[in-house]
Amino acid sequence: MLSASRHKTATHQAGRTSQGRSVLLTKLVVAAVLLGLVLAFPALAPDPFILSVGVVIASYAALAVAWNFVGGLTGYISLGHAAYSGLGGYGTALLVTEAGVNPWVSMVVAAVLVGLAAVPIGIASLRVRGASFVIVSIALVLILLLVAQSWAEVTGGSNGLRVPRPFGTDVLRPEQHERFFYLFVALTLVALVLWWVIDRSRLGTGLKAIREDEDKAQALGVPTFAYKLVVFVVSAFMTAMAGGMYALWFGSLDPIFQFSILTGSYLVLMSLLGGVRSLLGPVVGAVIVGYAVEFFKNQYGDSQMHLVALGVLLALVVLFMPDGVIPWVSAQLGRFRPGDTSIREVDAAQLAEERKALEEAKS
Amino acid sequence: MTDLNKLGLETNGLTKAFGGVRAVDGATVSFQEGKINALIGPNGSGKTTFFNCVTGMIRPDSGTVTYQGRDVTGHAPHRIARAGLGRSFQLCRIFPRMTVLDNVLAGVRSAGLVHRLRGAHNPDDIARARELLARVGIEHLERSEARDISYGQQKLLELAGVLMAEPDTIMLDEPAGGVNPALIGRIATLVRELNAEGRTFVIVEHNMELVMSLSDHVVVFDRGRPIASGAPADVQNDPRVLEAYLGV
Numbered sequence: 001m002l003s004a005s006r007h008k009t010a011t012h013q014a015g016r017t018s019q020g021r022s023v024l025l026t027k028l029v030v031a032a033v034l035l036g037l038v039l040a041f042p043a044l045a046p047d048p049f050i051l052s053v054g055v056v057i058a059s060y061a062a063l064a065v066a067w068n069f070v071g072g073l074t075g076y077i078s079l080g081h082a083a084y085s086g087l088g089g090y091g092t093a094l095l096v097t098e099a100g101v102n103p104w105v106s107m108v109v110a111a112v113l114v115g116l117a118a119v120p121i122g123i124a125s126l127r128v129r130g131a132s133f134v135i136v137s138i139a140l141v142l143i144l145l146l147v148a149q150s151w152a153e154v155t156g157g158s159n160g161l162r163v164p165r166p167f168g169t170d171v172l173r174p175e176q177h178e179r180f181f182y183l184f185v186a187l188t189l190v191a192l193v194l195w196w197v198i199d200r201s202r203l204g205t206g207l208k209a210i211r212e213d214e215d216k217a218q219a220l221g222v223p224t225f226a227y228k229l230v231v232f233v234v235s236a237f238m239t240a241m242a243g244g245m246y247a248l249w250f251g252s253l254d255p256i257f258q259f260s261i262l263t264g265s266y267l268v269l270m271s272l273l274g275g276v277r278s279l280l281g282p283v284v285g286a287v288i289v290g291y292a293v294e295f296f297k298n299q300y301g302d303s304q305m306h307l308v309a310l311g312v313l314l315a316l317v318v319l320f321m322p323d324g325v326i327p328w329v330s331a332q333l334g335r336f337r338p339g340d341t342s343i344r345e346v347d348a349a350q351l352a353e354e355r356k357a358l359e360e361a362k363s
Numbered sequence: 364m365t366d367l368n369k370l371g372l373e374t375n376g377l378t379k380a381f382g383g384v385r386a387v388d389g390a391t392v393s394f395q396e397g398k399i400n401a402l403i404g405p406n407g408s409g410k411t412t413f414f415n416c417v418t419g420m421i422r423p424d425s426g427t428v429t430y431q432g433r434d435v436t437g438h439a440p441h442r443i444a445r446a447g448l449g450r451s452f453q454l455c456r457i458f459p460r461m462t463v464l465d466n467v468l469a470g471v472r473s474a475g476l477v478h479r480l481r482g483a484h485n486p487d488d489i490a491r492a493r494e495l496l497a498r499v500g501i502e503h504l505e506r507s508e509a510r511d512i513s514y515g516q517q518k519l520l521e522l523a524g525v526l527m528a529e530p531d532t533i534m535l536d537e538p539a540g541g542v543n544p545a546l547i548g549r550i551a552t553l554v555r556e557l558n559a560e561g562r563t564f565v566i567v568e569h570n571m572e573l574v575m576s577l578s579d580h581v582v583v584f585d586r587g588r589p590i591a592s593g594a595p596a597d598v599q600n601d602p603r604v605l606e607a608y609l610g611v
Contacts, residue, residue, distance in 0.1 A: 197480065202473050205461075205483040209469040212458035219418060219452070220470045221444035221528045277460075358548030 042181050048174040055177050057290035058184035059246050060270060064282035065191040066238035067267040069231045072195075072276035073204065075211030076126070076228065079264040080137035081239050083144050086258035087114045088240025089247035090148065090155060093163040096248075103166035107244035111237050118236035122229045129214065141259050148255035161253045180249040187245060188283065191238050196279055198231065207231060262307075266293070269310065273317050275324025284325055289313070370432040371396030371563060372417070372448070372532055377426035378587075379416050386412040388587030389426065394532075394580070399554060399564040401574045401595075404584030405607060410567045411453055413584070414536055418450045419443040430532070445472065449530030453537050453567075455518050459510035463501065466509050466520055467492040470527030495523040499553065515546045522553065532563040539570045551577055575599065583607065 045051040067081050091110025095101040101109070125136040148155045155161055167176055198204045206227050209217035218224045247253055257263075266289060267282075274285030292313060296306030321328045373393040379386050387409045394400040402410050415421040417428050419440040427436045435443050444450075458466050471488050473479050496502040499519040504512055509520060518538065525533060538554070539547045547570070554564055554577060568574050574581065575595045582592040585607040591598055598604055 200482050200484065201480045202468075202471060202483045202488075203479040205465055205469050205471075206479075208461055208465070209458050212461060213456055215420060215440070216452065216456040216458070217469065218440040219420065219444055219450050220524060221441050221472060222469065223439075223441045225439075354545050354549065357552045358545055360548070360552065 038185055039182075042178040048177060051174060051177045051181065053291070053294045055181045055184060055249060056294065057287055058181055058188065059242060059249070060266065060290040061283045061286035062184050062188040062191060062242040062245070063239060063263075064267050064270040064274075064286045065188055065195060066235055066242055068271050068276055068282045069195060069198070069235035069238065070228075071268065071271055072281070073198065073207040073211065073231055074228050076129070076133050076232075077268060078137040079134055079261065079268060080139070080141035081235075081267050082258065082260050082263035083137075083141040084114050084118065084236040084239035085243030085246065085263065086141075086144060086148070086255075087117070088243030089253050089258050090161070091240070092244035092247045093161050093253055094154070096163060097161070103164075103248050107241065107248065110244050111240035114240035115233050115237035118233045119229070121236075122232040126225065126228045126232060137264070138261060141261055141264060145255055145259035148259055155255060156253075158254065158256070163247050163251050163253065165251060166248045176249070180245070183245060184242070187238075187241060192279060192283070194234065194238070198234075199279065203227060203230070266310075269314050269317070271324075273313075273321075273324055275326040275328075277323070278326040281324050281326050288325070370429070372565065373429045374413075374417065375427045375429070377413065377416055377423050377428065379412055379421060379423045385587050387416060387423070390584075390588045391426075392582055392589050392592075394563065394565050394582070396563050397558075397561060398579040399558050399566065399577055401578035401581045402565060402567045402584060403569070403571075403574055403581060408584040408607075409587035410584050411536060412587075414450065414534060414567060417443075418448060418534065444528060444530070447529075447531035448534065449525040449528050449532070450534040451518075451521050451525055451536055451538065453540065455514070455521050457509045457517050457520055457524070459508070461509055462505065463496065463507050463509055463512065463520055464489070464492055464505040467495055467523045467527050470524040472529060492523075492527060495526050496520075498526075499523045500549065515542050518542060518546070518550070522550070526557075530562070532565065533557070534565045534567075536567045537569065538566060539568055539573050547573060 041054050042051060045054060063081070063085060067078065070076050070078055088107075088110050091113055092103070092106045095106035095110060096103050099106075121140065125133060125140070128136060149157055151157070152159070165171070165176065167179065171179075198207070206217065206222040206224075209220070209222055210224050210227060214224055243258075270285030270289045271282045272285070273288055274283065275281030289310070293306060293310065296309045300306050300309075317324070371394055375391050377387055377390040377392075390409070390413060392413075402413070404410055412421065416423040419435070419438050419442070422437050427434055429435065430443070430446055430448055433446065435446060435448075438446075458469060461469070465483070468483050468488055471483075471491075473481070493502055493505065496505055499522055501512070501516050501519050501523070504516065509517065512520065522535075522538075535554075538550050542550070551573060554566070558564055566574070566578065578595055580592065581595050581598040582589050583598055583601070583604045584590070585603075590603045590607060591601045593601075
């Protein structure tokens with residue numbers, strides 16, 4: 001009886017691995033096709049405006065994946081991630097304009113500095129959980145907004161700060177858009193690889209345990225504070241990289257847009273919409289929300305109606321797809337597959353064994 | 364395996380007050396190493412707060428906790444866990460949206476960044492996790508999400524997770540609470556087996572039948588401190604215990 005059941009388990013597991021391989025193959029093919037489409041986008045875009053929308057969406061994708069290091073892995077929702085993209089942007093701009101450093105070196109140096117600054121910020125803010133953490137993250141971006149606006153001799157205040165183009169003046173706008181599109185896609189890919197490595201590691205399992213039940217994780221021996229701080233710093237660094245790249249692309253910075261609570265909210269919306277627990281969730285969300293923002297702006301012109309429309313979108317997501325698009329779609333597909341059951345089949349011998357154990361416990 | 368001279372878990376004058384209520388009030392307790400210890404007492408006698416102070420979930424106001432001769436008072440919970448003191452929670456806590464297998468893998472011990480960046484689903488860890496799942500009897504559920512399995516199965520899962528962290532001493536907070544009799548039997552058998560392998564247990568439990576049949580040493584709590592301790596049969600007939608429990 002025992003050997004028969006063992007045999008059953010073995011074949012079951014063999015079937016599982018071959019099934020796993022075919023799933024992996026399907027995923028790789030889908031990823032290759034998607035990447036091909038993304039890389040072909042600049043050639044397919046009908047005009048420079050559509051191309052610039054593509055750049056905006058790619059920058060959102062990089063930011064959203066960077067946000068998801070903290071949001072997705074630990075469940076700490078930051079609404080103030082514009083703090084890091086803004087600091088990355090201003091850091092890059094000031095290094096270029098004031099110190100005459102190479103723009104790409106400036107971008108990396110600024111991001112490293114933001115990553116260092118994220119250590120004390122993380123130590124202070126990761127002590128509080130849930131809604132309190134959200135409020136602390138908002139406070140940070142609001143403080144930075146006030147500082148950037150009033151410290152005009154450095155940041156240019158509301159007049160803005162001009163950033164020279166990194167490719168020189170002989171590279172025309174459409175050409176510049178195309179280069180930056182590929183740069184943002186590359187940055188997003190780097191962030192995705194990093195997220196994937198962490199997600200599948202022991203560190204990642206510890207982080208997800210924190211997301212599910214922080215006290216329990218700590219009781220199991222997970223050094224929760226150190227784990228949270230590591231991804232917090234990685235997230236700030238990647239966000240600052242995207243912010244710096246944006247500054248080089250857009251060429252002009254204004255505190256009201258750089259340290260905007262709206263940017264942080266977009267990142268949360270994108271990640272929630274796509275699904276914070278899946279690798280590509282934030283990218284899918286960035287494409288949908290980024291496109292929607294540009295579409296609504298186009299439709300409603302200068303009014304604030306695009307914000308209302310986005311608010312409605314957020315409400316619908318929370319109501320109907322709380323886990324996001326990707327988990328929702330795979331759940332719909334999963335309905336056609338045979339499911340696992342939590343009911344264990346027990347034969348008479350096992351039942352007798354359990355009864356015996358029960359009797360022993362009583363005696 | 365059992366060495367009576369080895370220093371185990373001890374507390375000295377442990378105190379924790381919430382506002383004016385002294386939940387734990389100068390508790391000096393020493394648990395027997397290598398044995399199954401039970402911690403009993405009426406509701407509100409401070410057993411869970413005592414547990415939380417010992418495992419670092421709550422910082423005590425005063426007093427000390429020593430484990431294997433080391434002072435671990437006020438240490439962070441993960442440090443106490445890594446020192447070899449594992450625990451379960453009252454009402455059972457698992458990671459609901461992670462698979463059963465990942466729940467167990469969350470307990471794996473690792474040190475240093477390189478170790479921690481190793482894939483969680485590596486053959487060594489998986490083999491150990493599967494072994495533990497088989498041991499508690501839920502290996503067939505490894506791919507289910509933990510929130511989808513029954514409460515009793517979640518209790519077994521929690522135990523498997525605690526075992527993954529390789530504790531020398533395991534503190535269980537009401538292992539039989541809300542569990543059917545057949546499962547209580549299975550949990551009791553597991554505790555006996557694990558104890559025979561050399562693990563010390565400290566069990567908070569209200570099921571007296573289970574406590575009396577399972578434990579070697581019983582500590583009775585009332586109003587935040589121990590009022591009696593000894594072999595189950597002796598404690599059962601202690602007048603102070605009868606008074607605390609029955610109010611006679």
